[in-house]
Amino acid sequence: MRKFRILIIIVIFILLFLFFTRLLSPKYATSLVEGSMISQYYNESKDHEVVFIGDCEVYANFSPMVMYEEEGIKAYVRGSSQQLIWQSYYILEETLKYEIPKVVVFNVNSMRYSEPVSEEYNRLTIDYMKWSKQKVDIINASMTEEESIWYYIFPILRYHSRYDKLTEEDFEYLFKRKDNTFNGFLVNKNVKPVENLPVQRKLATYQFEDICYDYLNKITKLCKDNGIELVLIKAPSLYPYWYDEYDEQIRNYAEENDIAFYNLKNNVEEIGIDYSADTYDGGLHLNLNGATKLSKFFAKLLKENYNLTDCRGDSLYEQKLEEYKEFIK
Secondary structure (H helix, E strand, O other), X not given: OHHHHHHHHHHHHHHHHHHHHHHHOOOOOOOOHHHHHHHHHHHOOOOOOEEEXXXXXXXXXXXXXXXXXXXXXXXXXXXXXXXXXXXXXXXXXXXXXXXXXXXXXXXXXXXXXXXXXXXXXXXXXXXXXXXXXXXXXXHHHHOOOOOOHHHHHOOHHHHHHHHHOOOHHHHHOOOOOOOOOEOOEOOOOOOOOOOOOOOOOOOOOOOOOHHHHHHHHHHHHHHHHOOOEEEEEEOOOOOOOOOHHHHHHHHHHHHHOOOEEEEHHHHHHHHXXXXXXXXXXXXXXXXXXXXXXXXXXXXXXXHHHOOOOOOOOOHHHHHHHHHHHXXXX
């Protein structure tokens, strides 16, 4: 009887521990929604022929639903805020456990960052990844000096002080998640035209760090080992500045490794982007209108250059497309 009581106490303790861990952890449902994007992938169909990896320049600028409607491409954006290149690599490695796409599109903006930026950005990418070898690897590669892996294993150690900051969101989404994207695309309808960009300052060095090339090599090898076409892109953002010296390094790397590279800023006129109407934050990211234009252009480019299937008529995607159209109204 005594053993049974001890067992009951242990079970109650575990349940309370899990309950308060969930209660105190950020939900990323209606605020900081970027933190929910990584987890949404796990509930999606795993039949994507194109997978995007990278930072906000992919999840804000490319709409898979538009790509499906225009060219029948099944695509998914596994992007997250300030996704660093080693994070992109481990997310790609995790993705290949679920599916092998024909094309992987990597936005090279993160080549400019060789160190973790902040715990806050790390959390937006890592918190809701499923536990796996890749999650352990991404934590170890991303932690700042102030962080501990135990804070990721037991989030309550990190978030216990949130008890006086809880909102309605924390209770409403205690046992459920909210999908905030359409196949990884985060819709933003706001308009903030480009007006005054910061002065383009000279840098002490324009050379990408070795750690960035190391992980770019890993991404390249992972794709080649799995028979995947790797496509490097630079989204048509005006800021932060993408220097000509950056562009030259990526073009040289692409040529040396027989990889396609598209700096889409060079195609702005052809795409039809109007920076007075097609951006929601003064040129950093495109809004819905701009992303629609870019997605149409890029879908056509992919269809013309890669052996992608026209999947229009797929019942699941037709339903998603209707939901997307209803949402953007």
